[in-house]
Amino acid sequence: MGRSDDFHFLHMGLPEDVLRRKYHGDFAGAAAAIDRHLSRPDTPEAMRRSLTVQREILQRLPLDYPLTRAAALALARERIPDFSEEEFDALENDCRIDWIYVNGEKRYFDRFFDSLCKTDTAIAARAGVRPAGADGHDESGLLERTLQQMRRQGSVSARLCCRASVRLRPETFRKGARVRAYLPLPCACDAQSQICIESVSPAPTHISPENAPQRVVFWEEVMEEDHPFTVEFSYVRTAAYTDLSGPRPAPPDAPPDFDLNEQPPHILFTPYLRELARTLTADADSPLEKARRIYDFITLHVRYSYVRAYFGLEAIPDACARNLTGDCGMMALLFITLCRCAGVPARWQSGWKAEPDFCGAHDWTQFYAAPYGWLYADPSYGCGAAREGNETRRRHYFGNLDPLRMAANTAFGADFDVPMDGWRADPYDNQVGEMELDGRGLRYEEFLRSKEVLSCTLL
Template structure:
């Protein structure tokens, strides 16, 4: 059993003596309390597994919230000198700025400024910041709307895409003669991808996953005498298809696969069940139920960068309760609502890969007979809402665009060569992973690059 398998018990929850310390920000006290529970002979094994994960979550949590209020204000004022404390407080009260307590004092999320720039056009204009590749926003180029138009006209749109990715341990973490393991995502075989080619790999890889792997990777293991990057170049054909679902067609039976819970996140909690009941009241057709879920998310959930998924608990319910989340959080809520309603749904993730931009991205698939597997990208739908583009919002229910690289088809899927230590992201792999002989590296301990080298429409 891998140490990362303990995440399947995260939903069990914390004993009160740990929880109260964690919420107050007494991280040292919370870890000490966890250690006492782990050492106790009468602590149930399932709770020990949950506590093992929570111990590491609590250890990492402060690094996601580095700013005092004064430091956060100073960061904003570097871009908006006239920005007031009252404006900051108003954004905080509206939950547009994420924070936690650190020993009873608020500390602010390390990406709060990026979130404000991405989701608030007026704020971004004041800050004189242009956000590249915002989810579902076209940046005035019309690329997404053009793709949707061509797909409606032709039924599909394809492109040959060539990309490069790399990881490199930061020099301050490197130790000569140490065993190092590295992983990078690769395009997998799926309905939208074909003609996959691995063109260059440096250094010689130890292992390359089969194209059908749920989280496909290229893997290296070596004793390093000098620090260097690990890199891969690959190409593939991405094909997005259009299915007319404007006039729904009924089928007598729906399949039951991909409708089960997946602890610790895809869980049918009382709130999720009640949300499904209220959103689908009076609706019988599975396609229309799924559309109700998509509408709820795109019209009510506001985009926000999230802290590392390593530290998130019950992601779909958190999204439904707080009504904020990034692309993966929104996709997981959609998947959970669909599964709870008996509609098969599953995960896809990898990159948004378009000319001049490459970024990590997640979305969902759902199955409705007689159409088969359809797509939903709630965060792209929400991006269309921010631009006032209702036609584009509706388009991303049922369809995608050809600006994708799919590497992962299973949330919480393992690598076919599992890590020995904690993953930086225990659920997904878009950026790569690294570990040494004694520990897994966090994202702030290794550098990552990804880029689109060539994009040719076919």
């Protein structure tokens, strides 16, 4: 296992002397307190591993919150000159502007304004930007046409060709350094076939098997010249339509490998989530109805928001349920955890939203409900449809997906089959790639990433 295995102990909690300093934003003091605990021979191994992760989190957390209040207001006023302090305060009090304490002073999330524009059409219009909507926004109409075709035909396939690359930033490159690079690849699953690696540059050190839980192409070399690491691949994605209101099919031939367990540090059956699952699914007469009620709760009540790097997130499903905000991954983890609490097997998938004019990281889920077997649910797309008032589309993403995506990961928190020596930028998922320099895992600001859809043809 790689170093990210320590994240399995993140939920152990913190000693009070560390916790007080962390919440106050005294990150240097908290790190020093952690060092004192790590120096003690009687610190239990589980706590030692948790503290090791927490110490790295303390180094990274302030990087996502660089803005003072004055700087945050100035950023908003660059786009909306009449953006008032009262408006800023109201949005902050409504939990729509994220902040933490840094040395006792409020510091604001660097993407707070992007988040407002993504989910608030009025603010986007005032800023003069095209409203992006939440996940599943369909300005071109392609998605809606595809979903209608799925319902008419029973399935739709798309052949996609994509390119991804990573590259060291010029200031990060060092001649003679040992560099390792990882990029996601489409994996084998029930919706993907005809997977082909079209080109890889430079020649790869390793390519994961198609059934790897987080599939990658991997390079390792001593770099004499700066250059990108690039892969092009093609595949066919097929989205079969399941009409949950129609006749029930015959039971599957064999039961699946049920996934009902807790999975530290995030998929945990906390008292709040147990009670929430019990309340939501009371009197539900089937696993399908239980999952539907959980999906309805998330899509109708959780507000989409950009969040800080997952490296620094803790108790993700619990936080999403308490705050009723989150991005696609947080919503997916909340759905999975509540389903498992209610006795409904559920599991993770992620990769890209892949359309002719847009390619972005995205997460979704599967759940098992007899007699249908494994079904899909995309709470984030459902949330976006609800915001747009499109109830047909919201209902579609309970039980179904679309073919305009690429799955690279079938397990949350799984390691690469060639583990990194250092910390991953995202210890749980891989959608944009990872890099390592002389054994040290690089943070996202230290390397460049790109991904694009070269062609997309509906079949």
